[in-house]
Amino acid sequence: MEKKVFKRTRGLTDIPLRYCPGCGHGVVHRLVAEVMEELGIQKRTIGIAPVGCSVFADEYFNCDMIQPAHGRGPAVATGMKRVRPDCIVFSYQGDGDLASIGMAETVHAAARSENITIIFVNNAIYGMTGGQMAPTTLIGMKSTTTPFGRDVKRAGYPIRVCELLAALDAPGYLARVSVHKAPNVMKAKKAIRKAFQVQMEGLGFSLVEIVSQCPTDWFMTPLQAVEYAEKQMIPYFPLGEFKTPYKKEEKVKKEDKKGIDVEYRTDFN
Amino acid sequence: MGEKLLMKGNEALAEGAVRAGCRFFAGYPITPQNEIPEYMSWRLPEVGGTFLQAESEVAAINMLFGASACGARVMTSSSGPGISLKQEGISYISGAELPIFYADVMRGGPGLGNIAPAQGDYFQATRGGGHGDYRVIVFAPNSVWEMGNFPKRCYDLADKYRVPTMVLADGLLGQMMEPLEFDFEMVDPAKLPEKDYILGCAEGRERRVVRSYDLKPGFLEQNTIRLGEKFKKIEQNEVRFEEVKLDDAEIVLIAFGTASRVCKAALTMGRDQGVKIGLLRPITLWPFPMKFLNQIADKVENFLVVEMNLGQMIEDVKLAVEGKANVSFHGRPSGGIPTGEEILDVIKKVLKK
Numbered sequence: 262m263e264k265k266v267f268k269r270t271r272g273l274t275d276i277p278l279r280y281c282p283g284c285g286h287g288v289v290h291r292l293v294a295e296v297m298e299e300l301g302i303q304k305r306t307i308g309i310a311p312v313g314c315s316v317f318a319d320e321y322f323n324c325d326m327i328q329p330a331h332g333r334g335p336a337v338a339t340g341m342k343r344v345r346p347d348c349i350v351f352s353y354q355g356d357g358d359l360a361s362i363g364m365a366e367t368v369h370a371a372a373r374s375e376n377i378t379i380i381f382v383n384n385a386i387y388g389m390t391g392g393q394m395a396p397t398t399l400i401g402m403k404s405t406t407t408p409f410g411r412d413v414k415r416a417g418y419p420i421r422v423c424e425l426l427a428a429l430d431a432p433g434y435l436a437r438v439s440v441h442k443a444p445n446v447m448k449a450k451k452a453i454r455k456a457f458q459v460q461m462e463g464l465g466f467s468l469v470e471i472v473s474q475c476p477t478d479w480f481m482t483p484l485q486a487v488e489y490a491e492k493q494m495i496p497y498f499p500l501g502e503f504k505t506p507y508k509k510e511e512k513v514k515k516e517d518k519k520g521i522d523v524e525y526r527t528d529f530n
Numbered sequence: 531m532g533e534k535l536l537m538k539g540n541e542a543l544a545e546g547a548v549r550a551g552c553r554f555f556a557g558y559p560i561t562p563q564n565e566i567p568e569y570m571s572w573r574l575p576e577v578g579g580t581f582l583q584a585e586s587e588v589a590a591i592n593m594l595f596g597a598s599a600c601g602a603r604v605m606t607s608s609s610g611p612g613i614s615l616k617q618e619g620i621s622y623i624s625g626a627e628l629p630i631f632y633a634d635v636m637r638g639g640p641g642l643g644n645i646a647p648a649q650g651d652y653f654q655a656t657r658g659g660g661h662g663d664y665r666v667i668v669f670a671p672n673s674v675w676e677m678g679n680f681p682k683r684c685y686d687l688a689d690k691y692r693v694p695t696m697v698l699a700d701g702l703l704g705q706m707m708e709p710l711e712f713d714f715e716m717v718d719p720a721k722l723p724e725k726d727y728i729l730g731c732a733e734g735r736e737r738r739v740v741r742s743y744d745l746k747p748g749f750l751e752q753n754t755i756r757l758g759e760k761f762k763k764i765e766q767n768e769v770r771f772e773e774v775k776l777d778d779a780e781i782v783l784i785a786f787g788t789a790s791r792v793c794k795a796a797l798t799m800g801r802d803q804g805v806k807i808g809l810l811r812p813i814t815l816w817p818f819p820m821k822f823l824n825q826i827a828d829k830v831e832n833f834l835v836v837e838m839n840l841g842q843m844i845e846d847v848k849l850a851v852e853g854k855a856n857v858s859f860h861g862r863p864s865g866g867i868p869t870g871e872e873i874l875d876v877i878k879k880v881l882k883k
Contacts, residue, residue, distance in 0.1 A: 304733045319739050325729040327599050328741035330622050333592035340596025343580045345730050369585035
């Protein structure tokens with residue numbers, strides 16, 4: 262007898278994903294969809310699609326979806342969750358959407374500890390518009406608006422979102438994972454599941470940053486892109502948990518000024 | 531209902547919204563509308579609603595986008611500079627066909643301007659305000675009574691047509707106190723008709739999507755044409771205006787909001803001196819009373835548009851009268867408020883009396 266060992270998750274619709282070969286979005290979509298299905302929350306989840314390559318997320322996720330303006334996901338999520346606290350609300354965003362045009366909405370939703378989940382895909386580039394510099398583009402990295410490589414004197418430094426948000430007192434869950442290799446994909450799923458659980462338990466703002474590849478706009482083959490993610494991206498954007506409300510799992514404990522236990526950087530590598 | 535109250539315009543507007551079923555407010559401080567969020571911050575929790583001080587006007591309007599998509603009657607308010615920031619969200623909300631209500635308590639501009647009453651946001655309000663093809667239903671109150679009672683009309687029309695609706699007031703209407711009565715019963719949001727497009731619990735139904743984009747070739751054109759038909763219907767059915775002594779008028783004043791109050795004073799003074807003045811006050815600025823105005827232009831030779839700006843509504847008046855009558859203008863922008871005497875002088879000049 263043949264045994265079915267893998268099937269398409271019901272968390273995704275039947276519409277084929279239109280992402281480029283080697284892009285991380287498809288994997289992240291599947292992980293979020295699987296988590297939604299496994300937690301049994303699909304029928305009460307509202308997803309928010311960003312502006313960027315994943316603008317079509319409203320066609321892919323098999324739950325109620327909304328598609329607002331560029332970068333405003335966390336504000337829209339705030340409005341939804343306050344009106345429907347019984348629903349699970351997640352905002353799916355890229356680096357331009359979240360860390361550039363939508364930085365204010367991101368920081369303030371986190372500071373209010375809105376009980377929402379953000380899936381933040383960081384591939385260091387504006388994909389949909391053709392490869393311009395993102396707020397997370399690495400120093401020296403080429404893009405169509407930094408054709409000679411990102412020069413810090415002209416274009417400044419990349420932003421580390423998890424580290425920046427970890428400075429807030431507000432409780433919640435912050436983690437950075439990657440999807441460039443199979444073991445990392447498994448860890449990414451764990452983090453995404455935890456982020457949704459934090460919301461289900463009403464423990465406040467949760468954000469998972471996923472370091473991802475963009476072979477097309479990095480001008481690389483998918484394999485080269487995986488290597489670039491490992492050798493260049495991850496050293497600058499270290500993986501791990503930056504904040505978690507679960508005390509048991511903490512490997513490194515520090516006490517902040519208010520005496521709240523905060524976990525910084527559990528190693529995910 | 532029935533109870534006579536003495537309220538500040540801004541507070542009447544906030545209370546009127548709550549009584550009309552508003553249960554979600556997000557806003558950002560700006561003068562001269564601060565009494566609205568301040569009032570909402572304690573009033574909404576009393577009725578089980580949510581008040582949020584947003585990090586910006588941009589965030590506030592997008593909070594409304596989310597809250598309206600989940601079915602709540604929602605509100606935000608600001609003054610010109612903040613309304614400019616909200617335009618992105620209002621355009622998206624129009625595209626997604628969600629009902630919202632907001633208020634612009636106008637101040638002097640452009641730029642940071644000042645905090646004095648003005649009417650410089652007429653173009654922005656009546657032309658949609660943001661990018662793309664759309665319109666917003668605009669109510670222009672001229673008393674605290676109307677500040678309190680117009681939110682109910684706005685919510686009902688917003689739900690009926692699934693469009694943004696707004697009150698265009700100014701600093702004077704927001705800050706002054708007058709008696710008012712609410713002319714409607716307190717609305718229980720739970721008893722409003724169910725909306726078949728809102729997001730939330732998908733149990734037992736197909737998933738829903740709220741969005742303003744469509745990249746399939748030709749589809750957006752068809753959709754925008756459909757929206758246009760909705761706007762036409764609004765233009766046919768929802769025009770409101772007030773007319774004063776038009777029957778024997780040799781000159782008709784046209785003014786909205788605060789300017790229309792001063793025009794009423796000029797009308798009384800002029801009539802005492804034997805000058806036959808009439809007044810047409812558009813209550814909805816969009817849809818504008820085009821047809822009615824066109825009909826009066828067959829009988830009346832002279833129109834005088836009075837605005838607290840450099841001349842904005844006058845363009846709609848000229849469109850309406852189609853060159854059949856002489857249209858003059860008197861305006862005081864950015865904090866200037868005309869007096870009755872001043873307007874009467876202009877009338878006499880126009881009539882060469």
